[in-house]
Amino acid sequence: MSDILNLIPSWQILLAAGVFGALWGSFANVVIVRWPREMSVVKPASHCFSCKTPVKFYDNIPVLSYIILRGKCRHCGAPFSFRYAAVELCMGLLSVGVAQVTLVGSSDPLLGLAAYFIWFFFVWALVTVAMIDLEHYLIPDVIVLPGIVVGLSANIFVLRNGMWEYVVATVVAYAAIRLLFIDGYRLLTGRAGMGEGDAKLLAMFGAFLGYEGVLFALFAGALQGTIVGVVMILVRRKDGDLNEPVFEEEVDEDGEPLEPDERFGKARVPFGPFLALGALEYIFVGEHFLRAYAIALGHFMYDLQNMF
Ligand SMILES: [Zn+2]
Numbered sequence: 001m002s003d004i005l006n007l008i009p010s011w012q013i014l015l016a017a018g019v020f021g022a023l024w025g026s027f028a029n030v031v032i033v034r035w036p037r038e039m040s041v042v043k044p045a046s047h048c049f050s051c052k053t054p055v056k057f058y059d060n061i062p063v064l065s066y067i068i069l070r071g072k073c074r075h076c077g078a079p080f081s082f083r084y085a086a087v088e089l090c091m092g093l094l095s096v097g098v099a100q101v102t103l104v105g106s107s108d109p110l111l112g113l114a115a116y117f118i119w120f121f122f123v124w125a126l127v128t129v130a131m132i133d134l135e136h137y138l139i140p141d142v143i144v145l146p147g148i149v150v151g152l153s154a155n156i157f158v159l160r161n162g163m164w165e166y167v168v169a170t171v172v173a174y175a176a177i178r179l180l181f182i183d184g185y186r187l188l189t190g191r192a193g194m195g196e197g198d199a200k201l202l203a204m205f206g207a208f209l210g211y212e213g214v215l216f217a218l219f220a221g222a223l224q225g226t227i228v229g230v231v232m233i234l235v236r237r238k239d240g241d242l243n244e245p246v247f248e249e250e251v252d253e254d255g256e257p258l259e260p261d262e263r264f265g266k267a268r269v270p271f272g273p274f275l276a277l278g279a280l281e282y283i284f285v286g287e288h289f290l291r292a293y294a295i296a297l298g299h300f301m302y303d304l305q306n307m308f
Pocket residue numbers: 048049050051052053073074075076077078
């Protein structure tokens with residue numbers, strides 16, 4: 001089996017990974033649309049939301065069908081959201097990236113294949129969670145909790161990275177976010193600084209990436225989230241919305257203001273997509289980034305010592 005895998009040219013591996021990723025991107029779309037609305041992800045088959053005509057298999061090819069049909073239903077011409085094709089394309093490209101890192105030129109192709117499936121699962125979960133959080137301001141337990149189990153099992157039993165680092169990173173990540181950004185923050189300010197879902201998501205990062213990855217994703221995510229938040233405020237100001245509060249008062253069905261806890265769930269910018277982005281950056285560039293940072297820090301400390 002190992003020998004056979006070694007004989008496959010890398011372009012074929014990457015092409016297969018791209019197709020595999022796009023197909024799972026197609027399934028991610030189903031989960032993103034249906035799960036938050038409490039619909040089955042299996043039945044019924046994909047259909048047009050406008051005319052209800054089931055989408056034929058030859059019109060359901062990831063990315064390509066969107067281009068061929070120019071983003072419209074073949075029967076009634078109702079437009080399909082570009083988001084479907086974007087998620088499929090994104091998953092395809094991420095899958096190629098994961099295959100490049102794990103499979104191409106791997107000295108142990110079987111282990112490489114196992115690593116590919118583990119990291120692709122993680123990447124799939126990140127994109128799916130980010131898209132759901134972006135639209136519904138919630139992070140589904142149904143993805144994150146099994147994700148923690150998969151991440152820990154993979155690191156301990158398949159990748160043989162030892163047991164404690166990942167278990168400790170998972171538990172500490174969750175406990176730290178709860179104590180500092182949820183319960184502690186609420187004690188000081190009367191509202192939670194982060195959601196419960198964010199804490200579980202970071203626990204999943206701990207299970208897959210270890211403590212270094214959790215810290216990287218948290219800081220990279222917070223930094224990018226802050227930049228986007230500031231840009232949004234500036235854009236609104238430019239549009240002349242200066243008098244309008246950036247965070248509107250949330251009300252329930254009876255027009256009563258929501259409790260701070262409930263309100264947090266609808267903060268204008270969800271944090272989950274930025275955390276997911278931070279985790280992706282860690283997988284693909286984090287190691288190089290941290291190494292460069294360590295070297296820069298080393299130079300700095302050296303210069304500092306020579307100064308005195
Ligand atoms: Zn239609």
